[in-house]
Each structure stands twice: as structure tokens, then as C-alpha cells.
Amino acid sequence: MIRLEGVGKTYEDGTVAVQSLDLDVAPNTLVCLVGPSGCGKSTTLKMVNRLIEPTTGRIVLDGSDVTDADPVELRRGIGYVIQQVGLFPHQDIATNVATVPSLLGWEKKKAKTRALELLELVGLDPATFAKRYPHQLSGGQRQRVGVARALAADPPVLLMDEPFGAVDPVVRAHLQDEFLRLQRDLGKTVLMVTHDIDEAVKMGDRVAVFAAGGRLAQYDTPAAILGAPADEFVAEFVGRARGLRRLAVTAIDPARLEPLDGVAAADLAGTIDVHARLDEAMALLLREDKAMVGVTDGARFLGVLTPNGIHAMLRADVNR
Numbered sequence: 047m048i049r050l051e052g053v054g055k056t057y058e059d060g061t062v063a064v065q066s067l068d069l070d071v072a073p074n075t076l077v078c079l080v081g082p083s084g085c086g087k088s089t090t091l092k093m094v095n096r097l098i099e100p101t102t103g104r105i106v107l108d109g110s111d112v113t114d115a116d117p118v119e120l121r122r123g124i125g126y127v128i129q130q131v132g133l134f135p136h137q138d139i140a141t142n143v144a145t146v147p148s149l150l151g152w153e154k155k156k157a158k159t160r161a162l163e164l165l166e167l168v169g170l171d172p173a174t175f176a177k178r179y180p181h182q183l184s185g186g187q188r189q190r191v192g193v194a195r196a197l198a199a200d201p202p203v204l205l206m207d208e209p210f211g212a213v214d215p216v217v218r219a220h221l222q223d224e225f226l227r228l229q230r231d232l233g234k235t236v237l238m239v240t241h242d243i244d245e246a247v248k249m250g251d252r253v254a255v256f257a258a259g260g261r262l263a264q265y266d267t268p269a270a271i272l273g274a275p276a277d278e279f280v281a282e283f284v285g286r287a288r289g290l291r292r293l294a295v296t297a298i299d300p301a302r303l304e305p306l307d308g309v310a311a312a313d314l315a316g317t318i319d320v321h322a323r324l325d326e327a328m329a330l331l332l333r334e335d336k337a338m339v340g341v342t343d344g345a346r347f348l349g350v351l352t353p354n355g356i357h358a359m360l361r362a363d364v365n366r
């Protein structure tokens with residue numbers, strides 16, 4: 047667990063980057079810090095691994111104040127992924143990934159084996175990539191290496207600063223999906239900075255929306271941020287399309303499905319899995335020009351979802 051208590055940062059020139067910030071990140075959850083440029087997101091992240099020292103407040107990591115830790119030790123225990131990745135150009139990919147295990151004094155062979163496992167985990171075939179150098183990789187591949195390197199020593203905490211920023215939207219969506227899949231298996235405590243609200247609501251278990259001057263405007267679930275913005279600033283930031291965005295973050299509620307009685311198969315737009323999000327259901331309804339879609343759980347048919355049902359699920363999700 048990461049806890050920020052009254053954390054503030056005023057730079058030497060008087061710039062207030064972060065105002066008294068209270069924020070709890072529960073274990074094994076992913077929290078996104080989102081907000082306009084210059085609102086203190088990166089500063090907040092860097093205070094957790096002490097690349098920047100706070101001027102006020104304290105940061106507690108698993109019960110201990112980070113200022114009591116040796117900064118170098120601290121950083122070895124926290125994975126850190128940045129946009130420009132920062133791979134060592136003259137070292138091959140496997141060596142890059144094994145950086146922290148090597149610093150931690152792991153046996154060479156063990157560190158190498160771990161690096162190859164990690165490459166596999168992030169979807170880069172070790173046989174192809176282990177011996178290449180950073181300049182022989184695409185931007186998306188380099189970013190995967192950055193994630194592999196941050197995970198190499200299996201740190202419980204990961205800090206990610208615009209980790210999928212420097213790639214095109216298609217690769218970006220792909221990397222996001224892969225990271226979410228990894229996170230389901232690995233269950234790290236992740237603090238991630240992004241300026242993209244779509245990325246924040248897709249990735250975050252919770253989202254912290256920052257306003258200028260490092261003020262925390264709202265800290266909540268993606269559904270609540272989109273469905274019940276705390277103030278005008280948040281409403282404006284999440285944008286006019288927030289109604290549509292909510293579809294992508296709201297789960298299907300099996301209790302609100304309607305029975306199949308009297309519905310002909312031809313009336314259905316098709317079927318979707320109960321674990322899909324409402325945007326998939328809506329997309330299918332619109333594409334097939336129908337008003338009902340069947341919802342299944344494996345081989346089981348659970349019921350029928352209609353636009354009214356979608357509306358009810360959106361409303362209920364915010365009020366939960």
C-alpha cells in the first residue's frame with residue numbers, strides 16, 4: 047500500500063507543483079493520476095521513489111516512511127517505467143532487462159534466466175530479441191522492454207510515467223490490454239501517470255484527477271469520475287463524451303437482464319459474454335440495428351440486454 051499524507055512540493059523558484067495531497071493506493075490496485083499538463087503528476091510520482099523530495103507531508107510505503115529508506119535501496123525495490131524508456135544503448139535487451147537483478151547481486155545465470163522469462167511475459171520472443179540492441183527495436187517493442195525491466199526484480203510496487211505514450215494509438219491500445227492482462231496475474235500496486243482520460247478510465251481501478259497547481263480535484267472509480275464529476279473542472283476535463291466513455295468502464299449486471307421469453311433469435315443482435323463492457327453491447331446493437339442482445343456466461347444463456355437495461359446499469363453503477 048502507498049499512502050501520501052499532506053504531501054506537497056514547492057520548487058526552489060516558488061512553483062507550487064503539488065499542494066497538500068492525501069492519496070491512498072490499495073495493495074494490488076492500479077491508480078491513474080490524470081490531469082492537464084503541468085499539474086504535478088510526474089512530481090507526485092517521483093516523490094514516491096524519492097527522485098524528488100517533498101517539501102511537506104510524508105509518504106508511507108507498506109508501513110514505512112520512504113524518507114527513512116536509503117534512496118538507492120528504495121528505488122531498487124520499486125519498478126519505474128518512463129515514456130522514453132531509458133534503455134542502455136550499448137547493452138543488449140537481455141542485459142537491459144537484467145539491470146536491477148544484477149545490481150541486487152543476483153547470480154549472472156539467474157539474472158539472465160529471469161530476463162528471458164520477462165521478455166516472454168511481455169510478448170517478446172527471447173530467441174529473437176534477447177541479443178538485439180535498443181536501436182534495433184520498434185518504439186512499442188522498446189516500451190515492452192521498459193515494462194519487463196521494471197518487473198525484473200519482482201517489485202511489489204510499480205511507478206509508470208506515461209508508459210505507453212510514445213507509440214501510435216493502435217500499438218498503444220495493444221500495450222494497454224497486455225499490461226492489464228499482466229496486472230491481473232501479477233497484482234502489483236501501480237501508480238501510473240497519464241494525461242489521457244480514456245487511458246485513465248480504462249486502466250485505473252481508481253483515478254485521481256489533478257487540477258492546475260497540484261490540487262486533487264477528485265479521487266474515485268472510473269465510473270464515478272465519468273458519471274458524477276465532483277466539480278466543473280472535472281466535468282470539463284472528462285469531456286462532453288463522458289456519457290459514451292462510461293459505457294466502456296461499466297460492467298454488465300446480470301441481475302438487470304430481461305428473460306428470453308417470447309424473444310425470437312432473429313430479434314437478437316447476437317450474443318456477448320457477461321464479462322464484456324456495455325460499449326461492446328451497444329456497438330453490437332447499433333451495428334446489427336436491433337434492440338436486444340443476448341448475454342452468455344460460457345455455455346449458459348443469462349438473459350437479454352436492451353438499451354433500457356444499459357441505461358439502468360449506468361445509473362446504478364454511479365450510485366453504488
Ligand SMILES: Nc1ncnc2c1ncn2[C@@H]1O[C@H](COP(=O)(O)OP(=O)(O)OP(=O)(O)O)[C@@H](O)[C@H]1O
Nearest residue numbers: 057059061063082083084085086087088089090241
Ligand atoms: N525542477 C523544477 N523546478 C521548477 N519547477 C518545476 C520543476 N519541475 C517541474 N516544475 C513545475 O512543476 C509543475 C508540475 O510539473 P510536473 O512535471 O509534475 O507536471 P505534470 O502534470 O507531470 O506535467 P506533464 O503532463 O506536462 O508531464 C509544472 O508547473 C512544472 O513547470
